[in-house]
Structures are given as C-alpha cells and as structure tokens.
Amino acid sequence: MLNGLRGAMTRFFTPIAKGLLRLGVSPDAVTITGTLVVVVTALWAFPTGHLLLGTLVIAVFVLTDSLDGVMARQAGTSGRWGAFLDSTLDRFGDGAIFAGLVLWFTAGGDDRLSAVLALACLVLGSIVPYARARAEGLGMTASGGIAERADRLALVLVATAAVGVGAPDVVLTVVLGLLTVASAVTIVQRMSKVHRQAMASVAE
Known part of the structure; x- marks a missing residue:
C-alpha cells in the first residue's frame, strides 16, 4: 500500500541526496x-515510556529509508x-521497534497479551522478508x-504515537493483534505464490 509512495519520496529526496554526496x-x-x-x-525510548518521542525520531529515519x-x-x-546491506539492517531496525514494545509492556506492568502480540509481530515480521x-x-x-x-511500520508507529499522547493502551494492543494476523496472512500468501510457481515448473 505505502510502497506506492516510493516515486514521490524519490523525487523529494533527490536534492537532499545530491547535497549529501557533495559533502562526501x-x-x-x-x-x-x-x-x-x-x-x-x-x-x-519505548521501554522507558517515551512513546511519542521515540515514535517521532524513528518515523523520521524510517521515512528516509x-x-x-x-x-x-x-x-x-x-x-x-x-x-x-539495506535489507539486512532493516531487520535490526524492525526487530528493535517490536522488542522495545515488548520491554515496555513487560516493564510497565504485567500486560502479557500485548507483549506476546508484539513478540509475534517481531517473529512473523522477520519471516515475511x-x-x-x-x-x-x-x-x-x-x-x-x-x-x-512499510504498512506494518506505519501502523505500529501511528498506534504507538497515539498511546504516547494519551490514547488507551488497548489501541496499541488491537493494532498489534491485527498486525499479527496480517503478517501471518502475508506469509501464507507468499508461500502460496511460491507453491504455484514450483508446481508450474514441475508440470513443464
């Protein structure tokens, strides 16, 4: 969904890219x-409860990915x-975001359901790529x-920011639940796509 913005982002970042290259x-x-x-x-930021600050900083660097x-x-x-390099380091960033949320849910209370959902998002999010x-x-x-x-990151960051400005924690829990399901469905979709290609090659 958000990958469709790539062309606009490229146009926006081109002058910045040229400037950085000139600086070496x-x-x-x-x-x-x-x-x-x-x-x-x-x-x-996340484990210490600075949800809004953390989200804003992360969002800036995610947008400049x-x-x-x-x-x-x-x-x-x-x-x-x-x-x-880009793809490999993306896994570190994505993992840290959900790991930070796991730590926040476990450090701020005994919200095991939310922690488990955040952990599920971390694991499933690594299987998708x-x-x-x-x-x-x-x-x-x-x-x-x-x-x-891009869709997974956008949703979790928006939900985290919402909780950071006062929305109930359940907002983030619901979003993590939806992302868990959506990630699992995406894995099944990709496996199904590969299965069809593999069977077609055998038939040939």
Whole structure:
C-alpha cells in the first residue's frame, strides 16, 4: 500500500541526496547511521515510556529509508552490496521497534497479551522478508501480500504515537493483534505464490 509512495519520496529526496554526496557522505554511511538511530531510540525510548518521542525520531529515519538508495543511484554506485546491506539492517531496525514494545509492556506492568502480540509481530515480521529472499534465491518471486514492511511500520508507529499522547493502551494492543494476523496472512500468501510457481515448473 505505502510502497506506492516510493516515486514521490524519490523525487523529494533527490536534492537532499545530491547535497549529501557533495559533502562526501556515502550511501552506506546513511544506511548504517539510520539503523543505529532507530535501534538505540527504540530500545531506549519505548521501554522507558517515551512513546511519542521515540515514535517521532524513528518515523523520521524510517521515512528516509529510501534516501541511501537515491544517493547510490545518483552516484552510480547502486548494486547488490547496497541492496544487501539495506535489507539486512532493516531487520535490526524492525526487530528493535517490536522488542522495545515488548520491554515496555513487560516493564510497565504485567500486560502479557500485548507483549506476546508484539513478540509475534517481531517473529512473523522477520519471516515475511525471509520468504521473499528464499524464493528469489530459488529463482522464483514472493513479493506482495496484505502487510508489507512499510504498512506494518506505519501502523505500529501511528498506534504507538497515539498511546504516547494519551490514547488507551488497548489501541496499541488491537493494532498489534491485527498486525499479527496480517503478517501471518502475508506469509501464507507468499508461500502460496511460491507453491504455484514450483508446481508450474514441475508440470513443464
């Protein structure tokens, strides 16, 4: 859903990318810095109850996630390494966000249901990209689904920010529950897509 905004984000980030390249900043440096900020913020701000502050900082760096790619294309250095680095470090950022929420739910009380749902989102959210990567490694495709990464992050960050400004905790619990289901459905969709391709290749 939110992946459709990629073209607009590329146009927005192009002048910023050119400026950073002129300053000698590399795309890899932007990727690594963004990941470090997200991980440190999520693991500090969320467990300590600074939900709104943490969400705002993380949102800025999540929105600039495509900046490194724009810089690489502008510099003519885009390739497999950059794609690998970006995808790998994304897992650290995503994991830290949900891990931070798990710590918040367990430290702020005994909300086991919400903690379990956040943990489920963390685990299932790592399987979604793995399914795609494994399929591509086997020469097939497994993209798409009802809950891609951008959608999952947008929903959990909006819900976290809402709780940070005073909404009841149940808002975040409900969103985590929906994301758990949506992530599971996305995995099934990707597995089904790969299964059809595999059966078609056998039939040939």
